[in-house]
Amino acid sequence: MGAGAGSSGGSAFSVRWGESMAGTFETVGVVGLGTMGAGIAEVFARAGLAVTGVEADPAALERGRGHLEGSTGRALARGKLTEAERAEILGRVSFTTSLEDLADADLVIEAIPEVMDYKRALFTDLDRVCKPSAVLATNTSSLSVTAIAATTTRPGRVVGMHFFNPAPVMRLVEVVRTVTTDDGLAGEVADLARRLGKTPVTVGDRAGFVVNRLLLPYLNQAAVLLENGLAGRDDIDAAMRLGAGFPMGPFALLDLIGLDTSYEICEVLFRETRDRRHAPAPILRELVTAGRLGRKSGEGFHRAEEPRSPSPHEKPSAASVAVLGEGAEEFSARLSGAGFKIVDPEGAELVLALSHTPVVERAVRLPHPDRLVGLHLVGDQVAEIASTVLTSPDAARVAHGLLRIIGRTPVPCRDRAEFVVDALLYPYLNDAVRMYESGYASIEDIDTAMKLGCGYPAGPFETLDRLGLETVRDGLRALYAEYREPSFAPAPLLDQLVTAGVRSIRDLAP
Numbered sequence: 001m002g003a004g005a006g007s008s009g010g011s012a013f014s015v016r017w018g019e020s021m022a023g024t025f026e027t028v029g030v031v032g033l034g035t036m037g038a039g040i041a042e043v044f045a046r047a048g049l050a051v052t053g054v055e056a057d058p059a060a061l062e063r064g065r066g067h068l069e070g071s072t073g074r075a076l077a078r079g080k081l082t083e084a085e086r087a088e089i090l091g092r093v094s095f096t097t098s099l100e101d102l103a104d105a106d107l108v109i110e111a112i113p114e115v116m117d118y119k120r121a122l123f124t125d126l127d128r129v130c131k132p133s134a135v136l137a138t139n140t141s142s143l144s145v146t147a148i149a150a151t152t153t154r155p156g157r158v159v160g161m162h163f164f165n166p167a168p169v170m171r172l173v174e175v176v177r178t179v180t181t182d183d184g185l186a187g188e189v190a191d192l193a194r195r196l197g198k199t200p201v202t203v204g205d206r207a208g209f210v211v212n213r214l215l216l217p218y219l220n221q222a223a224v225l226l227e228n229g230l231a232g233r234d235d236i237d238a239a240m241r242l243g244a245g246f247p248m249g250p251f252a253l254l255d256l257i258g259l260d261t262s263y264e265i266c267e268v269l270f271r272e273t274r275d276r277r278h279a280p281a282p283i284l285r286e287l288v289t290a291g292r293l294g295r296k297s298g299e300g301f302h303r304a305e306e307p308r309s310p311s312p313h314e315k316p317s318a319a320s321v322a323v324l325g326e327g328a329e330e331f332s333a334r335l336s337g338a339g340f341k342i343v344d345p346e347g348a349e350l351v352l353a354l355s356h357t358p359v360v361e362r363a364v365r366l367p368h369p370d371r372l373v374g375l376h377l378v379g380d381q382v383a384e385i386a387s388t389v390l391t392s393p394d395a396a397r398v399a400h401g402l403l404r405i406i407g408r409t410p411v412p413c414r415d416r417a418e419f420v421v422d423a424l425l426y427p428y429l430n431d432a433v434r435m436y437e438s439g440y441a442s443i444e445d446i447d448t449a450m451k452l453g454c455g456y457p458a459g460p461f462e463t464l465d466r467l468g469l470e471t472v473r474d475g476l477r478a479l480y481a482e483y484r485e486p487s488f489a490p491a492p493l494l495d496q497l498v499t500a501g502v503r504s505i506r507d508l509a510p
Protein backbone atom coordinates (compact mmCIF):
# COMPACT_ATOMS: atom_id res chain seq x y z
CA MET A 1 0.00 0.00 0.00
CA GLY A 2 1.20 3.47 -0.70
CA ALA A 3 0.68 4.82 2.81
CA GLY A 4 3.36 5.76 5.23
CA ALA A 5 4.46 8.95 3.52
CA GLY A 6 3.92 10.70 6.79
CA SER A 7 5.83 8.31 9.03
CA SER A 8 7.98 9.98 11.59
CA GLY A 9 11.70 9.56 11.69
CA GLY A 10 12.74 9.79 8.04
CA SER A 11 15.92 8.09 6.92
CA ALA A 12 18.57 6.84 9.32
CA PHE A 13 20.77 9.64 8.06
CA SER A 14 18.25 12.37 8.82
CA VAL A 15 17.57 10.91 12.28
CA ARG A 16 21.29 10.93 13.15
CA TRP A 17 21.69 14.42 11.81
CA GLY A 18 18.59 15.52 13.71
CA GLU A 19 19.95 14.11 16.96
CA SER A 20 23.20 16.00 16.69
CA MET A 21 21.35 19.25 16.00
CA ALA A 22 18.67 18.95 18.67
CA GLY A 23 21.00 20.15 21.38
CA THR A 24 21.19 23.53 19.65
CA PHE A 25 17.75 24.55 20.95
CA GLU A 26 18.50 26.09 24.33
CA THR A 27 16.52 29.32 24.36
CA VAL A 28 12.97 29.44 23.08
CA GLY A 29 10.29 32.06 22.73
CA VAL A 30 6.57 31.45 23.07
CA VAL A 31 4.31 34.11 21.60
CA GLY A 32 0.78 34.06 23.01
CA LEU A 33 0.30 32.88 26.59
CA GLY A 34 -3.30 31.72 26.51
CA THR A 35 -4.09 28.20 27.71
CA MET A 36 -2.03 26.52 25.00
CA GLY A 37 0.88 28.99 24.93
CA ALA A 38 1.30 28.95 28.70
CA GLY A 39 1.14 25.15 28.68
CA ILE A 40 3.79 25.02 25.95
CA ALA A 41 6.02 27.45 27.89
CA GLU A 42 5.68 25.16 30.92
CA VAL A 43 6.66 22.11 28.87
CA PHE A 44 9.84 23.81 27.60
CA ALA A 45 10.75 25.14 31.04
CA ARG A 46 10.23 21.73 32.64
CA ALA A 47 12.69 20.28 30.10
CA GLY A 48 15.33 22.79 31.21
CA LEU A 49 15.14 25.32 28.37
CA ALA A 50 15.15 29.08 28.92
CA VAL A 51 11.79 30.47 27.82
CA THR A 52 10.75 33.98 26.90
CA GLY A 53 6.97 34.35 27.00
CA VAL A 54 5.52 37.19 24.94
CA GLU A 55 2.07 38.71 25.13
CA ALA A 56 0.51 41.71 23.45
CA ASP A 57 -0.09 43.79 26.60
CA PRO A 58 0.66 43.74 30.33
CA ALA A 59 -2.79 42.42 31.30
CA ALA A 60 -2.51 39.45 28.94
CA LEU A 61 1.02 38.86 30.18
CA GLU A 62 -0.23 38.70 33.78
CA ARG A 63 -2.93 36.24 32.76
CA GLY A 64 -0.25 34.12 31.08
CA ARG A 65 1.92 34.21 34.19
CA GLY A 66 -1.19 33.20 36.16
CA HIS A 67 -1.74 30.14 33.93
CA LEU A 68 1.84 29.00 34.55
CA GLU A 69 1.67 29.62 38.27
CA GLY A 70 -1.71 27.88 38.48
CA SER A 71 -0.60 24.81 36.56
CA THR A 72 2.68 24.35 38.45
CA GLY A 73 0.89 25.17 41.71
CA ARG A 74 -1.54 22.35 40.99
CA ALA A 75 1.37 19.96 40.37
CA LEU A 76 2.89 21.10 43.68
CA ALA A 77 -0.38 20.50 45.53
CA ARG A 78 -0.58 17.00 44.06
CA GLY A 79 2.96 16.26 45.20
CA LYS A 80 4.22 16.03 41.59
CA LEU A 81 6.67 18.90 42.05
CA THR A 82 8.61 20.18 45.05
CA GLU A 83 8.59 23.87 45.92
CA ALA A 84 12.21 24.08 44.74
CA GLU A 85 11.46 22.39 41.40
CA ARG A 86 8.52 24.68 40.84
CA ALA A 87 10.66 27.75 41.57
CA GLU A 88 13.28 26.45 39.15
CA ILE A 89 10.71 25.95 36.38
CA LEU A 90 9.16 29.37 36.88
CA GLY A 91 12.65 30.89 37.12
CA ARG A 92 13.39 29.71 33.59
CA VAL A 93 10.52 31.75 32.15
CA SER A 94 10.81 35.47 31.56
CA PHE A 95 7.84 37.58 30.51
CA THR A 96 7.80 40.48 28.09
CA THR A 97 5.53 42.44 25.81
CA SER A 98 8.32 43.09 23.32
CA LEU A 99 9.03 40.79 20.40
CA GLU A 100 12.51 42.32 20.21
CA ASP A 101 13.39 40.22 23.28
CA LEU A 102 13.30 37.15 21.01
CA ALA A 103 16.38 38.27 19.05
CA ASP A 104 18.57 35.51 20.53
CA ALA A 105 16.02 32.69 20.65
CA ASP A 106 16.94 29.44 18.87
CA LEU A 107 13.30 28.64 18.29
CA VAL A 108 10.10 30.67 18.60
CA ILE A 109 6.73 29.03 18.78
CA GLU A 110 3.59 30.96 18.06
CA ALA A 111 0.36 30.18 19.93
CA ILE A 112 -1.87 33.17 19.16
CA PRO A 113 -5.54 32.94 18.04
CA GLU A 114 -6.35 31.01 14.88
CA VAL A 115 -6.65 33.97 12.53
CA MET A 116 -4.44 33.78 9.45
CA ASP A 117 -3.97 37.55 9.17
CA TYR A 118 -2.67 37.76 12.76
CA LYS A 119 -0.34 34.84 12.19
CA ARG A 120 1.04 36.23 8.95
CA ALA A 121 1.65 39.64 10.52
CA LEU A 122 3.37 38.02 13.50
CA PHE A 123 5.63 35.85 11.35
CA THR A 124 6.65 38.86 9.27
CA ASP A 125 7.71 40.56 12.52
CA LEU A 126 9.43 37.45 13.89
CA ASP A 127 11.35 37.08 10.66
CA ARG A 128 12.64 40.62 11.10
CA VAL A 129 13.47 40.30 14.78
CA CYS A 130 14.88 36.76 15.12
CA LYS A 131 18.39 35.70 14.19
CA PRO A 132 18.60 34.08 10.73
CA SER A 133 19.28 30.60 12.10
CA ALA A 134 16.25 30.65 14.40
CA VAL A 135 13.45 28.19 13.72
CA LEU A 136 9.99 29.70 13.61
CA ALA A 137 7.26 27.27 14.60
CA THR A 138 3.51 27.61 14.67
CA ASN A 139 1.19 25.75 17.01
CA THR A 140 -1.67 26.30 14.57
CA SER A 141 -4.38 23.65 14.85
CA SER A 142 -5.35 23.65 11.21
CA LEU A 143 -4.20 26.69 9.24
CA SER A 144 -1.73 26.27 6.41
CA VAL A 145 1.85 26.22 7.71
CA THR A 146 2.98 26.79 4.13
CA ALA A 147 1.01 30.03 3.91
CA ILE A 148 2.47 31.19 7.21
CA ALA A 149 6.01 30.26 6.10
CA ALA A 150 5.54 32.16 2.85
CA THR A 151 5.35 35.48 4.72
CA THR A 152 8.95 35.08 5.88
CA THR A 153 12.28 35.27 4.11
CA ARG A 154 13.17 31.89 5.67
CA PRO A 155 10.41 29.45 4.70
CA GLY A 156 12.98 26.65 5.02
CA ARG A 157 13.21 27.34 8.78
CA VAL A 158 9.43 27.31 9.41
CA VAL A 159 7.55 24.26 10.72
CA GLY A 160 4.38 23.37 12.56
CA MET A 161 4.80 22.18 16.13
CA HIS A 162 1.33 21.24 17.26
CA PHE A 163 0.71 20.52 20.93
CA PHE A 164 -2.46 19.18 22.54
CA ASN A 165 -4.51 20.56 25.36
CA PRO A 166 -3.54 20.34 28.22
CA ALA A 167 -0.02 20.70 26.80
CA PRO A 168 1.81 19.57 29.95
CA VAL A 169 -0.18 16.32 29.97
CA MET A 170 -0.84 15.18 26.40
CA ARG A 171 2.17 13.33 25.03
CA LEU A 172 1.84 14.01 21.31
CA VAL A 173 3.47 16.69 19.19
CA GLU A 174 2.60 16.82 15.50
CA VAL A 175 5.61 18.13 13.60
CA VAL A 176 4.43 19.61 10.34
CA ARG A 177 6.83 20.03 7.46
CA THR A 178 5.89 21.92 4.33
CA VAL A 179 7.21 21.61 0.80
CA THR A 180 9.60 24.44 1.61
CA THR A 181 10.90 23.17 4.96
CA ASP A 182 14.67 22.47 4.91
CA ASP A 183 15.65 18.81 4.74
CA GLY A 184 16.37 17.58 8.21
CA LEU A 185 14.60 20.38 10.09
CA ALA A 186 11.52 18.27 10.85
CA GLY A 187 13.87 15.62 12.28
CA GLU A 188 15.55 18.23 14.48
CA VAL A 189 12.23 19.46 15.77
CA ALA A 190 11.03 15.89 16.33
CA ASP A 191 14.14 15.29 18.43
CA LEU A 192 13.40 18.43 20.38
CA ALA A 193 9.88 17.10 21.02
CA ARG A 194 11.41 13.88 22.39
CA ARG A 195 13.65 15.95 24.64
CA LEU A 196 10.46 17.54 26.00
CA GLY A 197 9.20 14.06 26.87
CA LYS A 198 6.74 14.01 23.97
CA THR A 199 6.27 11.61 21.08
CA PRO A 200 6.49 13.31 17.69
CA VAL A 201 4.52 12.28 14.63
CA THR A 202 5.79 14.04 11.51
CA VAL A 203 3.28 14.84 8.78
CA GLY A 204 2.77 17.04 5.75
CA ASP A 205 0.76 20.26 5.68
CA ARG A 206 -2.93 19.37 5.36
CA ALA A 207 -5.80 21.07 7.17
CA GLY A 208 -6.18 19.59 10.63
CA PHE A 209 -3.08 17.37 10.29
CA VAL A 210 -3.85 13.92 11.74
CA VAL A 211 -5.59 14.53 15.03
CA ASN A 212 -7.85 17.49 14.35
CA ARG A 213 -8.79 16.07 10.96
CA LEU A 214 -10.13 12.98 12.74
CA LEU A 215 -11.26 14.54 16.01
CA LEU A 216 -13.17 17.65 14.97
CA PRO A 217 -15.58 15.97 12.52
CA TYR A 218 -16.51 13.60 15.35
CA LEU A 219 -17.04 16.47 17.81
CA ASN A 220 -18.99 18.42 15.22
CA GLN A 221 -21.18 15.44 14.46
CA ALA A 222 -21.93 15.06 18.16
CA ALA A 223 -23.14 18.68 18.14
CA VAL A 224 -25.30 17.99 15.08
CA LEU A 225 -26.84 14.92 16.73
CA LEU A 226 -27.54 16.94 19.87
CA GLU A 227 -29.29 19.57 17.78
CA ASN A 228 -31.26 16.89 15.99
CA GLY A 229 -32.49 15.65 19.35
CA LEU A 230 -30.93 12.19 19.03
CA ALA A 231 -29.89 12.27 22.68
CA GLY A 232 -29.08 14.75 25.46
CA ARG A 233 -25.74 16.43 26.10
CA ASP A 234 -24.80 14.51 29.23
CA ASP A 235 -26.09 11.24 27.80
CA ILE A 236 -23.90 11.61 24.70
CA ASP A 237 -20.93 12.52 26.90
CA ALA A 238 -21.50 9.51 29.15
CA ALA A 239 -22.02 7.21 26.17
CA MET A 240 -18.67 8.12 24.64
CA ARG A 241 -16.77 7.97 27.92
CA LEU A 242 -18.21 4.73 29.18
CA GLY A 243 -19.15 3.12 25.87
CA ALA A 244 -16.13 4.06 23.74
CA GLY A 245 -13.65 4.50 26.61
CA PHE A 246 -12.73 8.06 25.61
CA PRO A 247 -11.37 10.13 28.51
CA MET A 248 -13.95 12.88 27.95
CA GLY A 249 -17.29 13.10 26.22
CA PRO A 250 -17.51 15.28 23.10
CA PHE A 251 -19.16 18.28 24.79
CA ALA A 252 -16.74 18.29 27.72
CA LEU A 253 -13.90 18.15 25.20
CA LEU A 254 -15.36 20.90 23.00
CA ASP A 255 -15.49 23.05 26.13
CA LEU A 256 -11.86 22.22 26.90
CA ILE A 257 -10.63 22.99 23.38
CA GLY A 258 -12.78 26.13 23.19
CA LEU A 259 -15.85 26.49 20.99
CA ASP A 260 -14.30 29.37 19.04
CA THR A 261 -11.22 27.28 18.25
CA SER A 262 -13.39 24.28 17.39
CA TYR A 263 -15.55 26.42 15.13
CA GLU A 264 -12.49 27.80 13.34
CA ILE A 265 -10.97 24.37 12.81
CA CYS A 266 -14.23 23.09 11.32
CA GLU A 267 -14.35 26.14 9.03
CA VAL A 268 -10.82 25.48 7.81
CA LEU A 269 -11.55 21.79 7.28
CA PHE A 270 -14.70 22.64 5.37
CA ARG A 271 -12.90 25.16 3.18
CA GLU A 272 -10.34 22.52 2.24
CA THR A 273 -12.63 19.50 1.88
CA ARG A 274 -16.07 20.93 1.03
CA ASP A 275 -17.35 17.97 3.04
CA ARG A 276 -20.50 19.31 4.62
CA ARG A 277 -19.87 17.14 7.68
CA HIS A 278 -17.02 19.54 8.40
CA ALA A 279 -19.28 22.60 8.25
CA PRO A 280 -19.54 23.81 11.85
CA ALA A 281 -22.79 22.79 13.55
CA PRO A 282 -25.08 25.83 13.87
CA ILE A 283 -25.10 25.45 17.66
CA LEU A 284 -21.34 26.11 17.70
CA ARG A 285 -21.81 29.42 15.91
CA GLU A 286 -24.66 30.36 18.21
CA LEU A 287 -22.72 29.59 21.40
CA VAL A 288 -19.60 31.40 20.14
CA THR A 289 -21.64 34.45 19.17
CA ALA A 290 -23.22 34.41 22.61
CA GLY A 291 -19.73 34.47 24.16
CA ARG A 292 -20.01 30.95 25.52
CA LEU A 293 -16.58 29.75 24.45
CA GLY A 294 -16.13 26.85 26.86
CA ARG A 295 -13.84 26.65 29.89
CA LYS A 296 -11.95 29.78 28.94
CA SER A 297 -15.10 31.91 29.34
CA GLY A 298 -16.53 29.78 32.16
CA GLU A 299 -19.41 28.54 30.05
CA GLY A 300 -19.84 26.57 26.85
CA PHE A 301 -21.97 23.49 26.42
CA HIS A 302 -21.51 23.16 30.19
CA ARG A 303 -21.34 25.86 32.82
CA ALA A 304 -18.20 25.85 34.98
CA GLU A 305 -19.84 25.05 38.31
CA GLU A 306 -22.98 23.48 37.00
CA PRO A 307 -24.49 20.78 39.18
CA ARG A 308 -24.61 17.43 37.39
CA SER A 309 -28.09 16.88 36.04
CA PRO A 310 -29.86 14.60 38.49
CA SER A 311 -30.45 11.21 36.99
CA PRO A 312 -33.97 9.93 37.42
CA HIS A 313 -33.56 7.18 39.95
CA GLU A 314 -37.04 5.81 39.90
CA LYS A 315 -37.75 2.31 40.92
CA PRO A 316 -39.27 0.65 37.86
CA SER A 317 -42.95 -0.06 38.30
CA ALA A 318 -43.23 -2.71 35.57
CA ALA A 319 -43.91 -6.07 37.11
CA SER A 320 -43.50 -7.98 33.86
CA VAL A 321 -40.86 -7.62 31.20
CA ALA A 322 -40.29 -9.36 27.86
CA VAL A 323 -36.97 -9.50 26.07
CA LEU A 324 -36.61 -9.99 22.31
CA GLY A 325 -33.68 -10.29 19.95
CA GLU A 326 -30.24 -11.84 19.93
CA GLY A 327 -29.07 -12.62 23.46
CA ALA A 328 -32.60 -12.43 24.86
CA GLU A 329 -32.26 -15.59 26.89
CA GLU A 330 -29.13 -14.50 28.70
CA PHE A 331 -30.47 -11.01 29.31
CA SER A 332 -33.78 -12.36 30.60
CA ALA A 333 -31.87 -14.51 33.08
CA ARG A 334 -29.99 -11.41 34.24
CA LEU A 335 -33.27 -9.53 34.77
CA SER A 336 -34.89 -12.48 36.44
CA GLY A 337 -31.96 -12.64 38.84
CA ALA A 338 -32.57 -8.96 39.65
CA GLY A 339 -36.19 -9.73 40.56
CA PHE A 340 -38.06 -8.92 37.35
CA LYS A 341 -40.81 -11.22 36.10
CA ILE A 342 -40.14 -12.39 32.54
CA VAL A 343 -43.23 -12.93 30.39
CA ASP A 344 -44.25 -13.14 26.69
CA PRO A 345 -44.20 -9.89 24.68
CA GLU A 346 -48.00 -9.93 24.24
CA GLY A 347 -48.66 -9.61 27.97
CA ALA A 348 -45.58 -7.65 29.04
CA GLU A 349 -45.74 -4.18 30.53
CA LEU A 350 -42.31 -3.46 29.06
CA VAL A 351 -40.75 -5.04 25.98
CA LEU A 352 -37.00 -4.73 25.54
CA ALA A 353 -35.84 -5.41 21.99
CA LEU A 354 -32.12 -6.16 22.03
CA SER A 355 -30.81 -4.71 18.80
CA HIS A 356 -28.08 -2.63 17.23
CA THR A 357 -30.45 -1.44 14.51
CA PRO A 358 -33.71 0.54 14.75
CA VAL A 359 -36.61 -1.33 16.33
CA VAL A 360 -39.76 0.43 15.18
CA GLU A 361 -40.54 -2.42 12.78
CA ARG A 362 -40.68 -4.78 15.72
CA ALA A 363 -42.89 -2.42 17.69
CA VAL A 364 -45.59 -2.25 15.03
CA ARG A 365 -45.94 -6.05 15.13
CA LEU A 366 -46.92 -5.99 18.82
CA PRO A 367 -50.39 -5.45 20.27
CA HIS A 368 -48.95 -2.63 22.43
CA PRO A 369 -46.21 -0.97 20.37
CA ASP A 370 -45.98 1.83 22.94
CA ARG A 371 -44.45 -0.63 25.43
CA LEU A 372 -41.41 -1.47 23.31
CA VAL A 373 -37.98 0.14 23.53
CA GLY A 374 -34.82 -0.82 21.69
CA LEU A 375 -31.90 -1.85 23.85
CA HIS A 376 -28.31 -1.76 22.66
CA LEU A 377 -25.71 -2.96 25.14
CA VAL A 378 -22.40 -1.19 24.52
CA GLY A 379 -19.40 -2.75 26.23
CA ASP A 380 -19.87 -3.62 29.89
CA GLN A 381 -21.25 -0.34 31.14
CA VAL A 382 -23.65 1.36 28.75
CA ALA A 383 -27.15 0.54 27.58
CA GLU A 384 -28.61 2.71 24.83
CA ILE A 385 -32.38 2.86 25.18
CA ALA A 386 -34.02 3.72 21.88
CA SER A 387 -37.50 5.18 21.96
CA THR A 388 -39.45 4.83 18.72
CA VAL A 389 -42.09 7.34 17.66
CA LEU A 390 -44.58 5.01 19.31
CA THR A 391 -42.80 4.39 22.63
CA SER A 392 -44.64 5.84 25.62
CA PRO A 393 -42.64 8.05 28.00
CA ASP A 394 -43.59 5.60 30.75
CA ALA A 395 -41.99 2.64 29.02
CA ALA A 396 -38.79 4.65 28.41
CA ARG A 397 -38.70 5.72 32.05
CA VAL A 398 -39.21 2.20 33.33
CA ALA A 399 -36.47 0.87 31.04
CA HIS A 400 -34.18 3.63 32.36
CA GLY A 401 -34.69 2.58 35.99
CA LEU A 402 -34.40 -1.10 35.16
CA LEU A 403 -31.03 -0.62 33.47
CA ARG A 404 -29.70 1.30 36.44
CA ILE A 405 -30.73 -1.52 38.76
CA ILE A 406 -28.69 -4.00 36.78
CA GLY A 407 -25.68 -1.67 36.85
CA ARG A 408 -25.62 -0.16 33.38
CA THR A 409 -25.61 3.53 32.55
CA PRO A 410 -28.75 4.19 30.50
CA VAL A 411 -28.38 6.41 27.44
CA PRO A 412 -31.85 7.39 26.23
CA CYS A 413 -31.91 8.13 22.51
CA ARG A 414 -34.11 8.09 19.44
CA ASP A 415 -34.56 5.05 17.25
CA ARG A 416 -31.98 6.00 14.63
CA ALA A 417 -29.36 4.01 12.73
CA GLU A 418 -26.50 2.95 15.03
CA PHE A 419 -28.00 4.94 17.92
CA VAL A 420 -25.30 7.05 19.67
CA VAL A 421 -21.90 5.42 20.24
CA ASP A 422 -21.60 3.63 16.92
CA ALA A 423 -23.09 6.57 15.01
CA LEU A 424 -20.21 8.68 16.31
CA LEU A 425 -17.50 6.04 16.28
CA TYR A 426 -17.90 4.47 12.85
CA PRO A 427 -17.53 7.65 10.75
CA TYR A 428 -14.37 8.48 12.73
CA LEU A 429 -12.96 5.03 11.95
CA ASN A 430 -13.96 5.47 8.32
CA ASP A 431 -12.15 8.82 8.20
CA ALA A 432 -9.02 7.13 9.58
CA VAL A 433 -9.16 4.50 6.82
CA ARG A 434 -9.56 7.23 4.20
CA MET A 435 -6.62 9.13 5.68
CA TYR A 436 -4.43 6.04 5.51
CA GLU A 437 -5.68 5.24 2.02
CA SER A 438 -4.74 8.74 0.86
CA GLY A 439 -1.11 8.12 1.86
CA TYR A 440 -1.05 11.02 4.33
CA ALA A 441 -0.01 9.01 7.37
CA SER A 442 0.80 5.44 8.33
CA ILE A 443 -1.42 3.17 10.41
CA GLU A 444 1.06 3.33 13.26
CA ASP A 445 1.31 7.13 13.19
CA ILE A 446 -2.47 7.55 13.09
CA ASP A 447 -2.97 5.16 16.00
CA THR A 448 -0.16 6.80 18.00
CA ALA A 449 -1.48 10.29 17.30
CA MET A 450 -5.02 9.53 18.49
CA LYS A 451 -3.84 7.71 21.61
CA LEU A 452 -1.29 10.30 22.70
CA GLY A 453 -3.06 13.41 21.38
CA CYS A 454 -6.52 12.62 22.75
CA GLY A 455 -5.87 10.01 25.43
CA TYR A 456 -7.91 7.37 23.59
CA PRO A 457 -7.39 3.86 24.94
CA ALA A 458 -6.76 2.56 21.42
CA GLY A 459 -6.04 4.01 18.00
CA PRO A 460 -8.68 3.83 15.26
CA PHE A 461 -7.05 0.84 13.54
CA GLU A 462 -6.79 -1.05 16.82
CA THR A 463 -10.47 -0.27 17.41
CA LEU A 464 -11.35 -1.44 13.91
CA ASP A 465 -9.64 -4.75 14.57
CA ARG A 466 -11.45 -5.15 17.86
CA LEU A 467 -14.89 -4.39 16.45
CA GLY A 468 -14.37 -6.26 13.18
CA LEU A 469 -14.10 -4.66 9.76
CA GLU A 470 -17.38 -6.11 8.59
CA THR A 471 -19.35 -4.84 11.58
CA VAL A 472 -18.03 -1.33 11.00
CA ARG A 473 -18.56 -1.52 7.23
CA ASP A 474 -22.17 -2.65 7.73
CA GLY A 475 -22.76 0.04 10.35
CA LEU A 476 -21.50 2.68 7.94
CA ARG A 477 -23.79 1.38 5.24
CA ALA A 478 -26.72 1.70 7.64
CA LEU A 479 -25.70 5.23 8.57
CA TYR A 480 -25.36 6.17 4.93
CA ALA A 481 -28.76 4.69 4.11
CA GLU A 482 -30.36 6.66 6.93
CA TYR A 483 -28.66 10.05 6.69
CA ARG A 484 -27.47 9.98 3.02
CA GLU A 485 -24.29 11.69 4.12
CA PRO A 486 -21.73 10.97 1.38
CA SER A 487 -18.80 10.61 3.76
CA PHE A 488 -20.67 7.97 5.78
CA ALA A 489 -20.31 5.61 2.83
CA PRO A 490 -17.67 3.02 3.70
CA ALA A 491 -14.17 3.93 2.48
CA PRO A 492 -13.45 1.88 -0.66
CA LEU A 493 -10.50 0.22 1.11
CA LEU A 494 -12.69 -0.89 4.01
CA ASP A 495 -15.29 -2.29 1.65
CA GLN A 496 -12.66 -4.15 -0.36
CA LEU A 497 -11.00 -5.64 2.73
CA VAL A 498 -14.33 -7.03 3.90
CA THR A 499 -15.13 -8.40 0.44
CA ALA A 500 -11.69 -10.01 0.25
CA GLY A 501 -12.16 -11.59 3.67
CA VAL A 502 -9.17 -9.74 5.16
CA ARG A 503 -9.56 -9.49 8.92
CA SER A 504 -7.17 -6.64 9.72
CA ILE A 505 -6.02 -3.71 7.65
CA ARG A 506 -2.58 -4.36 9.15
CA ASP A 507 -2.40 -7.58 7.16
CA LEU A 508 -1.99 -5.40 4.07
CA ALA A 509 0.43 -2.88 5.51
CA PRO A 510 4.07 -3.19 4.45
Ligand code: 3HC
Nearest residue numbers: 071078080141163164165166168169247248257453454455
Ligand atom coordinates in the same frame (compact mmCIF):
# COMPACT_ATOMS: atom_id res chain seq x y z
N1 3HC B 1 -2.70 21.55 33.05
C1 3HC B 1 -1.73 20.79 33.59
N2 3HC B 1 -1.95 19.55 34.05
C2 3HC B 1 -3.21 19.08 34.02
C3 3HC B 1 -4.27 19.83 33.49
C4 3HC B 1 -3.98 21.12 33.00
N3 3HC B 1 -4.92 21.90 32.47
N4 3HC B 1 -5.40 19.09 33.56
C5 3HC B 1 -5.06 17.92 34.12
N5 3HC B 1 -3.75 17.92 34.39
C6 3HC B 1 -2.97 16.82 34.94
C7 3HC B 1 -3.28 16.59 36.39
O1 3HC B 1 -2.47 17.39 37.22
C8 3HC B 1 -2.97 15.12 36.54
O2 3HC B 1 -1.57 14.95 36.66
P1 3HC B 1 -0.97 13.78 37.56
O3 3HC B 1 -1.51 12.48 37.00
O4 3HC B 1 0.52 13.92 37.36
O5 3HC B 1 -1.42 14.04 38.96
C9 3HC B 1 -3.36 14.52 35.19
O6 3HC B 1 -3.35 15.62 34.28
C10 3HC B 1 -4.74 13.90 35.21
O7 3HC B 1 -5.65 14.92 35.63
P2 3HC B 1 -6.99 14.67 36.48
O8 3HC B 1 -6.81 13.47 37.35
O9 3HC B 1 -7.41 15.94 37.10
O10 3HC B 1 -8.09 14.43 35.40
P3 3HC B 1 -8.28 13.26 34.39
O11 3HC B 1 -7.65 11.99 34.81
O12 3HC B 1 -9.71 13.31 34.14
O13 3HC B 1 -7.49 13.76 33.09
C11 3HC B 1 -7.28 14.95 31.07
C12 3HC B 1 -7.70 15.01 32.54
C13 3HC B 1 -5.78 14.67 30.99
C14 3HC B 1 -7.58 16.30 30.47
C15 3HC B 1 -8.06 13.77 30.37
O14 3HC B 1 -9.42 13.94 30.59
C16 3HC B 1 -7.82 13.71 28.88
O15 3HC B 1 -6.85 13.12 28.43
N6 3HC B 1 -8.74 14.31 28.10
C17 3HC B 1 -8.63 14.38 26.64
C18 3HC B 1 -8.01 15.68 26.27
C19 3HC B 1 -7.84 15.81 24.78
O16 3HC B 1 -8.43 15.12 23.97
N7 3HC B 1 -6.98 16.76 24.39
C20 3HC B 1 -6.74 17.06 22.99
C21 3HC B 1 -7.71 18.07 22.49
S1 3HC B 1 -7.40 18.52 20.81
C22 3HC B 1 -6.20 19.69 20.89
O17 3HC B 1 -5.77 20.11 21.93
C23 3HC B 1 -5.68 20.20 19.60
C24 3HC B 1 -6.03 21.64 19.42
O18 3HC B 1 -5.46 22.07 18.21
C25 3HC B 1 -7.48 21.90 19.38
